Amino acid sequence: MKILFFFTIMLFLSKAQAFTLNNNASAAFENNEVSINVDSNGCASLSVTAEEMLGYAEAAVEKFWNSVPTSRLKLKRGTLVNAASAFRTDLICQTGTNCTPNPALAVESNILIACNNNATNFSNTASVLGVTVPNNISGRNIVGALILINDNGSNTFESRSYDEKxxxxxxxxxxxxxxxxxxxxxSLMYYQSVATRFKLGWDDIDGLTYLYPTEQPFSGCGSIATENQGENLFILFTGFLFMLLVGDLTKKYLGRKKSF
Ligand SMILES: [Zn+2]
Known part of the structure; x- marks a missing residue:
């Protein structure tokens, strides 16, 4: 009986969500296609060229984020852009805030990756490898987002393997x-040891699908009948479990009566 009870509880708990969002608005890019551009000025301290960084971004989206069939989002390799010098030196968030984005670094559109050496951005200059903020948000739409890679010479990004980068x-x-x-x-979005992830976890996929759900194509009445059938099967299955549970309790109850 205990196993049956556990199984019934698990059936209802299995839909729990664990991923978190990085802004209060549940904001997401409105466009289905978003480019990842890289500051052409590269990194001053790390031996990583802008072209190499663009290659890491391209591999990242192909290997991870573009492989989810339930997501409408398609990320793509962008181009090298000549960003202002502030992107390489300035704070990503305004001082004393829980990250109100610095408007001087607002990204006009898409995603920009730049190398940055501001010590406040990377409070632990050795272990923090990057900081990221969607820093141009309009309502519930992300218009632009900024990724800053830690360009302080003492951090370990440079010495990581290709796959880790x-x-x-x-x-x-x-x-x-x-x-x-x-x-x-x-999950890839776990806060530690991200370098050892080589594929998305179910929680990453849940989060991506929540923010970027694919629209189901309309396929007439057939799809409605299929959905109802699914619901009916679920109700039947739950009903069956309930009957088993009642049967189990009845047996126990009768068993006890007999012993009197
Ligand atoms: Zn993180």
Whole structure:
């Protein structure tokens, strides 16, 4: 009986969500296609060229974010753009705020990756590899987002393997499209050890699908009948479990009566 009870509870708990969002508005890009551009000035301290960074971004979207059939979002390799020098030196958030974006670094559209050496952005200059904020939001739409890679020479981005760099950039892209950290430790959006992730976890997929759901094509009455059938099957299955539970209790009750 205990197993049956546990199974019934699990049936209802299995829809719980764990992913978080990185803004209060549940904002997401309105366009289905979003480009990832890179500051052509590259990194001053890290031995990573702008062209290489563009390559990491391209690999990141192909390997991770573009592989989810339930998401409408298609990220694509953008171009090298000559960003203002403030992108390489300035704060990403205004001082003393819980990240109110610095308007001087607002990204006009799409996603921009730049290398930045501001020590306040990277409070731990060795271990924080990047910071990201959708810093141009209109209502519930992300218009532009900024990814800053830690360009302080002491951090470990440079010494990571190719796959690890791709995973790190991919985690930052997750923030740029509106996702926060996940408490589920096999997710790319888990706050630690992102470099060891080589595919999305179910929680990343849930978060992406929540923000960027694909629209179901209308296929006439057939699809409505199929949905009802699914619901009916679910009700039948739950009813069956309930009957088993009642049967089990009745047996127990009768069993007890007999013993008197
Ligand atoms: Zn993060």
């Amino acid at each position: 791709v995973a790190i950039v991919s985690h930052e892209i997750g923030h740029a499209i509106g996702l926060g950290h996940s408490p589920v430790d096999d």
